[in-house]
Amino acid sequence: MSIEAREARQPWILLAPALSAIFLLLIVPLLFIVVYSFWLRSAVGADTPGFFLDNWKAALTDRFYRDILLNTLKIAAITTVACALLGYPAAYFIARSKGNKMILLIMLMLPFWISYIIRTMSWINILGVSGALNSALIWAGIISEPIQMLYNETTVILGLTHFLLPFMVLNIFVSLDGIDTSLEDAATSLGATRWQAFLQVTLPLSLPGLAAGGLLCFVLGAGTYITPVILGGPRDAMFANLVFEAIIRQLNWPLGSALSLLLLMVLGVLVAIYNRYLGMAQLAKGLG
């Protein structure tokens, strides 16, 4: 075998374990879900195999699923904006800090050491009627009766923001950290104020990181299931909750498969749009 041929094979050999894992653990189960989505449910007993379009028709035409999907995208979008507004200053501070950057980054990573469910449930102890915030407000004499703050869409967004914020900060940080600070100095030396230098130099250069963080937050937020269960009220649900209910509560695996594929396709389109205009390289940098 020639050296060229061997070199050409080498990347594939190195990639083989990862590709095998992706094929076996992602592609094959996904194919099962695709097949299942065309079957018909049976409440008691085995589902009916075949090629039926009923589930897809329901998923694509039923107003109920459309409304929940739109609401899911709305919640994910609000969360992403909240993460961007909160995350950018934090990322900027970390990127521009001298000496203690590593400590700040480690502090940013600390929440990942605690279970997402525990972190979400911590809001019950903060916002509950006998939680820390109400207790503090009553103690300070600001209120006399506890305020009902939990179990609504706002707390769902709050919980999601809490969960997703580190992803946003990390992505923006990676972008900001790669910007030469002398560019800002050059802008100010040419007469720009610090704010103008930021708006016209730093912010545009950091947009790829912001976009990568936005994509991650949006996709993860739109696919979440546990936050509305813990922090939402009776009506609050996201699309993943419908998938859960179809598969687990109603034992309607075929419909649940169609719904999960629909969500995957919607988010896939968003990722494709992102890739078309910004490329996936920035996302990889942020995750790295």
Add this chain to the structure above:
Amino acid sequence: MDDTKRYERLRDRFQDGDISRRKFFSLLGAVGAAYGLQTPFAKYANAQSVSQVRFDGWGGIVSEAFRKHAFDPYTAKSGVKVVDGTFPGGDEYLALVRASKEGEYNIAHLSGVFDYARYEGFGLASELNLDNIPNMKLVMPALTNAFSSVTPGSLSAVPYDYGTTGLAYNRKYISDEEMKEKGAKILIDAAYKGKIGGWSDWRTRIWYGALQTGQDPNNITDIDAVWEAVRTHRDLALKYWGSGAELMSLLAEEEIYVTEAWSGRIYALQEQGHDIGYYDPPNGFGWQECLFVMKGSPMGACEELLNFMLDPATSIAVAEGQNYPPALDPTKVDLGAKIPTLPAFDATGTLSGLTFANPGYWNGNEAEWSETFSRVQRGY
């Protein structure tokens, strides 16, 4: 077969130059891979059938009672380890079992004859040899008959305990008199808007919707009225709880003042000193729980465990721990001092005072009602 000699022969061939270094190491790698793939699973399978049984239950104080009073003593006595898992509801567990290999799950603490019928419908039922469970003779016939009516001539489960899903209320805000007067309708009383809870289970929502509209839960004639009641409750409720732990937390923290609730969990709250009342309205939701053995389980070990769990000493200790009366017939077994004080306890052993879900009726409507509830819950 002597693998060592095979290896030596292979090594000799390699050293003699009969096979290349690459082929030698490829063969060694293949042997290693085959060994690695085979051994852990074979070990697991053997352990599963010989030395351990998997048990899944409701978690919280219920699982604690099972572990402390049944599993640990059983393991100490027999050497068979009981691996106990938990689930938040029968639906979730059924989905897990359906997706599993036969034999992966062994015994489940199922609720209601409707669950027994569902599992049987999915082909998950085993066939118990009741000769290996002599303590079955101590169980109330009313409970056993309910299960054998689903699988005539055989049983896949033994009855274990029973309870109710009644009304729990904070006495600081709701008096006993008000609760008795309003009954199930208190859950749709606008005076308590934002302080009402409810289980996210579609059966319970519909059952209480039937009570709120004056209908027989096992023969609903106006389902539209029931959905309207469910909608009213949804709009007044602060939270649908999803587990016993969440129920107890919501009541104890005074996030909610009234909800339907599992009798044993409320008894546990009362034991902890919380002033929470419990009331079973007329036609309140009664249920009987069983220990269901899945098809493909190690039957001998499972039957031995079930018999141990039905032993009066074990069964009474578990009942006192989880706060649900045992399936043992009180006319045959002295149940001690605490059990007669538990909610839903029936001293006659006939359970004639409780209303259970008709399995045929509820399972027959499951597909339509569970899906409709999902929509109603979300504002439709």
